[in-house]
Amino acid sequence: xxxxxxxxxxxxxxxxxxxxxxxxxxxxxxxxxxxxxxxxxxxxxxxxxxxxxxxxxxxxxxxxxxxxxxxxxxxxxxxxxxxxxxxxxxxxxxxxxxxxxxxxxxxxxxxxxxxxxxxxxxxxxxxxxxxxxxxxxxxxxxxxxxxxxxxxxxxxxxxxxxxxxxxxxxxxxxxxxxxxxxxxxxxxxxxxxxxxxxxxxxxxxxxxxxxxxxxxxxxxxxxxxxxxxxxxxxxxxxxxxxxxxxxxxxxxxxxxxxxxxxxxxxxxxxxxxxxxxxxxxxxxxxxxxxxxxxxxxxxxxxxxxxx
Amino acid sequence: xxxxxxxxxxxxxxxxxxxxxxxxxxxxxxxxxxxxxxxxxxxxxxxxxxxxxxxxxxxxxxxxxxxxxxxxxxxxxxxxxxxxxxxxxxxxxxxxxxxxxxxxxxxxxxxxxxxxxxxxxxxxxxxxxxxxxxxxxxxxxxxxxxxxxxxxxxxxxxxxxxxxxxxxxxxxxxxxxxxxxxxxxxxxxxxxxxxxxxxxxxxxxxxxxxxxxxxxxxxxxxxxxxxxxxxxxxxxxxxxxxxxxxxxxxxxxxxxxxxxxxxxxxxxxxxxxxxxxxxxxxxxxxxxxxxxxxxxxxxxxxxxxxx
Numbered sequence: 001x002x003x004x005x006x007x008x009x010x011x012x013x014x015x016x017x018x019x020x021x022x023x024x025x026x027x028x029x030x031x032x033x034x035x036x037x038x039x040x041x042x043x044x045x046x047x048x049x050x051x052x053x054x055x056x057x058x059x060x061x062x063x064x065x066x067x068x069x070x071x072x073x074x075x076x077x078x079x080x081x082x083x084x085x086x087x088x089x090x091x092x093x094x095x096x097x098x099x100x101x102x103x104x105x106x107x108x109x110x111x112x113x114x115x116x117x118x119x120x121x122x123x124x125x126x127x128x129x130x131x132x133x134x135x136x137x138x139x140x141x142x143x144x145x146x147x148x149x150x151x152x153x154x155x156x157x158x159x160x161x162x163x164x165x166x167x168x169x170x171x172x173x174x175x176x177x178x179x180x181x182x183x184x185x186x187x188x189x190x191x192x193x194x195x196x197x198x199x200x201x202x203x204x205x206x207x208x209x210x211x212x213x214x215x216x217x218x219x220x221x222x223x224x225x226x227x228x229x230x231x232x233x234x235x236x237x238x239x240x241x242x243x244x245x246x247x248x249x250x251x252x253x254x255x256x257x258x259x260x261x262x263x264x265x266x267x268x269x270x271x272x273x274x275x276x277x278x279x280x281x282x283x284x285x286x287x288x289x290x291x292x293x294x295x296x297x298x299x300x301x302x303x304x305x306x307x
Numbered sequence: 308x309x310x311x312x313x314x315x316x317x318x319x320x321x322x323x324x325x326x327x328x329x330x331x332x333x334x335x336x337x338x339x340x341x342x343x344x345x346x347x348x349x350x351x352x353x354x355x356x357x358x359x360x361x362x363x364x365x366x367x368x369x370x371x372x373x374x375x376x377x378x379x380x381x382x383x384x385x386x387x388x389x390x391x392x393x394x395x396x397x398x399x400x401x402x403x404x405x406x407x408x409x410x411x412x413x414x415x416x417x418x419x420x421x422x423x424x425x426x427x428x429x430x431x432x433x434x435x436x437x438x439x440x441x442x443x444x445x446x447x448x449x450x451x452x453x454x455x456x457x458x459x460x461x462x463x464x465x466x467x468x469x470x471x472x473x474x475x476x477x478x479x480x481x482x483x484x485x486x487x488x489x490x491x492x493x494x495x496x497x498x499x500x501x502x503x504x505x506x507x508x509x510x511x512x513x514x515x516x517x518x519x520x521x522x523x524x525x526x527x528x529x530x531x532x533x534x535x536x537x538x539x540x541x542x543x544x545x546x547x548x549x550x551x552x553x554x555x556x557x558x559x560x561x562x563x564x565x566x567x568x569x570x571x572x573x574x575x576x577x578x579x580x581x582x583x584x585x586x587x588x589x590x591x592x593x594x595x596x597x598x599x600x601x602x603x604x605x606x607x608x609x610x611x612x613x614x
Contacts, residue, residue: 090536090569096506097428117505118535121404122429124504197431198424199403206513206538225425229397231513234538235545242549262397 001275001293002041008287009169010221010267030289033057047183051173055105058171065169070189072151078142081203084108087182087211094203097122100136172219180273182217200224206234215240222266251278308582308600309348315594316476317528317574337596340364354490358480362412365478372476377496379458385449388510391415394489394518401510404429407443479526487580489524507531513541522547529573558585
């Protein structure tokens with residue numbers, strides 16, 4: 001059974017700011033990315049194609065902290081990370097610290113398919129992009145007024161600017177195709193005001209992104225350092241592979257017990273070969289959407305909207 | 308029971324080059340690092356202190372592809388990576404792409420203990436080092452004639468220069484202290500001729516480095532891309548935690564079945580809370596040494612020397 005899930009980060013907006021109008025905008029953004037990926041699955045293409053399609057749309061949408069809407073680092077730049085992995089072969093590709101690549105998820109896929117490596121970083125990763133004929137984007141593409149304002153507020157000590165809205169605003173997608181192959185992808189602009197060349201969980205295989213047909217595909221979001229220490233994405237699949245848990249039980253155990261036990265806030269989306277979906281978070285909310293061939297169709301932010 | 312193991316990479320030299328005299332040099336280097344770490348454990352200090360001590364000695368020894376003896380990137384530079392993790396708290400620190408830090412393992416420890424982050428990369432990581440008062444080293448410190456010759460040979464197409472000798476020449480240490488806390492550290496100069504800002508498994512938590520008291524501490528070495536895809540270090544501990552395997556059985560399963568199944572060459576060292584050690588590799592050899600309070604004392608390169 002084909003199925004796809006996407007997320008727009010476990011950070012969300014403070015409830016009072018998510019008015020009906022604002023939510024309508026976010027909801028439309030999620031729907032567009034979800035349905036585009038689902039259409040790829042419906043025409044029989046691979047889960048890899050589907051998640052790349054969805055994540056590219058989220059990257060191009062300035063609403064999300066990935067691609068165009070990336071937040072600013074401490075010194076006022078945008079640094080983008082992404083990863084992709086396919087469950088049939090355990091092949092993976094990832095990129096970190098990009099400044100001129102419009103769709104980091106697609107460069108991650110090129111790393112997987114056309115290089116002998118898994119993770120490329122910084123200027124070297126952009127050298128690879130150029131060699132692959134990827135058209136670079138002027139950095140101004142990533143300069144959105146909203147994120148710049150957040151950066152300015154963060155510099156003046158408004159904690160909320162750096163935490164609630166941006167800290168967790170990663171995007172991701174997981175899917176299973178008609179061949180029963182799962183895949184996962186994650187893309188992020190990191191933390192507002194991040195410094196020291198910090199790399200979070202998103203581009204790290206096993207932390208923010210993981211996929212194995214033997215278990216499931218996972219894209220995580222949240223306070224990255226905790227997700228790395230808990231090897232969150234690999235863990236959900238490992239609990240299925242080694243303990244026989246369902247994807248829902250494994251996701252719950254990892255997010256509500258282990259991650260919470262370390263003090264980490266976040267969430268994840270996961271899907272197994274049979275099309276079973278899990279969308280789990282221990283934060284106030286997580287922008288998320290899911291659609292499966294059994295008719296399940298969900299777009300939500302907080303917990304109570306899931307019906 | 309206190310115990311420590313170290314490795315100097317799963318690449319080793321071709322057998323015909325490892326003459327009795329050459330092996331005596333490598334053996335002495337391993338013994339020095341092993342015994343220094345063991346002495347730290349003997350006086351009751353933490354496994355974290357012990358592995359940092361051993362790895363610093365390996366980093367300062369030009370024999371190994373880490374710290375001083377790091378290989379050269381394609382454009383003739385040295386880029387150093389390291390990670391450290393402690394099993395009691397799952398805290399971790401890592402650095403990637405350093406050019407001016409003599410002991411990357413110690414900067415990884417500072418990331419763990421004095422920053423809110425896990426992984427810092429490149430110039431930003433060196434900014435952090437400077438803020439922490441770490442004295443930077445001119446890049447000439449890392450310029451050894453042997454590695455420079457290897458780089459020159461690699462550029463002229465001598466494959467052996469890039470593969471047998473350097474590709475796998477990471478160093479690492481794992482230990483358990485008298486309190487039953489495990490810790491692991493790994494440090495590397497990467498691959499000779501690496502490019503595109505490639506980051507390997509060493510600085511990635513769960514790939515090249517992992518430690519959990521519930522399972523074991525692991526430092527891996529080998530063809531990094533496969534180690535990342537197989538989340539090798541986390542996997543050994545996970546098989547202990549979820550399947551009840553011994554550290555030896557878990558290490559064997561991961562290195563001889565999973566890693567080999569993906570086509571990956573490499574090895575790892577691991578230790579559990581009880582002081583049980585595993586030193587497993589599927590390559591021709593792995594420079595390794597181990598010492599435990601039960602009298603076990605080993606220094607070896609190829610398989611048959613293990614008695």
